[in-house]
Amino acid sequence: MKSLTILGATGSVGQNTIDLVSREPGRWRIEALTGGRNIDRLARDARRLGARLAVTAEPGLYPALKAALAGSRTEAAAGPEALAEAAARPSDLAVSAIVGAAGLVPGLAVLERGGTLALANKETLVCAGPLVTATARAAGARILPVDSEHSAIFQALAGEDPAAVERVVITASGGAFRDWPLERLATATVEQASTHPNWAMGQRITIDSASMFNKALEVIEAQQFFALDPDRIEVVIHPQSLVHALVGFHDGALMAHVGPPDMRHAIGYALNWPARHPLPVARLDLARIGSLTFCAPDPARYPALALAREVMAQGGLMGAVFNAAKEEALTAFIAGRIGFTAMSVVVARVMDRMSPETGPAGAAMTLDTVLGADRLARIRAGEIITSLD
Numbered sequence: 001m002k003s004l005t006i007l008g009a010t011g012s013v014g015q016n017t018i019d020l021v022s023r024e025p026g027r028w029r030i031e032a033l034t035g036g037r038n039i040d041r042l043a044r045d046a047r048r049l050g051a052r053l054a055v056t057a058e059p060g061l062y063p064a065l066k067a068a069l070a071g072s073r074t075e076a077a078a079g080p081e082a083l084a085e086a087a088a089r090p091s092d093l094a095v096s097a098i099v100g101a102a103g104l105v106p107g108l109a110v111l112e113r114g115g116t117l118a119l120a121n122k123e124t125l126v127c128a129g130p131l132v133t134a135t136a137r138a139a140g141a142r143i144l145p146v147d148s149e150h151s152a153i154f155q156a157l158a159g160e161d162p163a164a165v166e167r168v169v170i171t172a173s174g175g176a177f178r179d180w181p182l183e184r185l186a187t188a189t190v191e192q193a194s195t196h197p198n199w200a201m202g203q204r205i206t207i208d209s210a211s212m213f214n215k216a217l218e219v220i221e222a223q224q225f226f227a228l229d230p231d232r233i234e235v236v237i238h239p240q241s242l243v244h245a246l247v248g249f250h251d252g253a254l255m256a257h258v259g260p261p262d263m264r265h266a267i268g269y270a271l272n273w274p275a276r277h278p279l280p281v282a283r284l285d286l287a288r289i290g291s292l293t294f295c296a297p298d299p300a301r302y303p304a305l306a307l308a309r310e311v312m313a314q315g316g317l318m319g320a321v322f323n324a325a326k327e328e329a330l331t332a333f334i335a336g337r338i339g340f341t342a343m344s345v346v347v348a349r350v351m352d353r354m355s356p357e358t359g360p361a362g363a364a365m366t367l368d369t370v371l372g373a374d375r376l377a378r379i380r381a382g383e384i385i386t387s388l389d
């Protein structure tokens, strides 16, 4: 039996992972599950799956978790250090489904021990791509993509010569406001931004899909994961969300990955890699779907995409700055402090202010410098948000 750790087990990707694991009893032994504030769900799944360890990221929730696990064989722990320790415990595979920069330290802990990391937490590569890939290389660790577009690219690349790749095309649904008049965007509410046309996901990534900050993060994630020249990464709007990504080769062929918008495909591919196992996802009826459409993203509607280009051009710690500023702007939007369109304004201003401090792209990146840039960017974002609200 193989052992599995699920970081962020209580969230959307975490629960989809548990759904797949539960369908194959006896295949996986659960080493650890981690979560945030949802103690009931964490304890329920830890009991049900017989996990050895359950960790809440919130130190204050330790007594509640301990009580909820009373009489079970699951050990309880709490706090960010306990979470990193859970990631460091040996397991055959660790899924990182934490949201935000909080996924970086536990993800690195998996790689440092030479483990295999199934990575949904795109922020890990956005904040510290060069550090993460160097850590994996040094320890002989492996990263498997779980973000659907990156899983699609990974699958299209299987067995191919990376030198034959000419370009990568990542699709985007266009999010909740794709068809809104531009002038209405400033008035978009949190509730309106929290509905995705095709995917059911956590609230933060859903709002990031409406603003395309999610796609901006994914472009940087792809650049880091596949070591691509930024000019070779394209974004195209595809409202049906059925083609997840395409890889163009230098003989002109374009290999597309097509499937239903169901994260269990990408998660399952990582769980079963390098094999393919049957998965409980819908089979597409192409004749019924009829047409797949594509169009170019409008830069005025999605300023986040140009910011991602700027991040890649500057390199260094700008990814960490970009992500931290985005997280703070998103939190401020959810709290009703700033409007929808102000999020990209905040991020652009933080990047402008911090450009001189982020260091040259080639400079050595350490966890300390990344966390320092993250902290400073959050302070700058806080100042800018206060000046706006």
Ligand code: NAD
Residues within 6 Å of the ligand: 007, 008, 009, 010, 011, 012, 013, 014, 034, 035, 036, 037, 038, 057, 083, 096, 097, 098, 099, 100, 102, 120, 121, 122, 123, 146, 147, 148, 199, 200, 201, 202, 203, 204, 205, 263
């Ligand atoms: P979610 O909000 O549903 O779940 C997040 C998980 O992280 C929860 O278990 C939560 O308890 C935990 N968490 C939150 N803050 C934490 C902290 N400070 N420390 C430790 N744990 C914390 O998020 P999600 O939609 O499942 O997304 C998870 C990650 O996967 C994100 O990086 C997202 O961009 C990426 N992703 C998600 C989807 C999707 O379908 N939801 C698709 C592709 C990529």
Ligand code: MG
Residues within 6 Å of the ligand: 147, 148, 149, 218
């Ligand atoms: Mg994605």
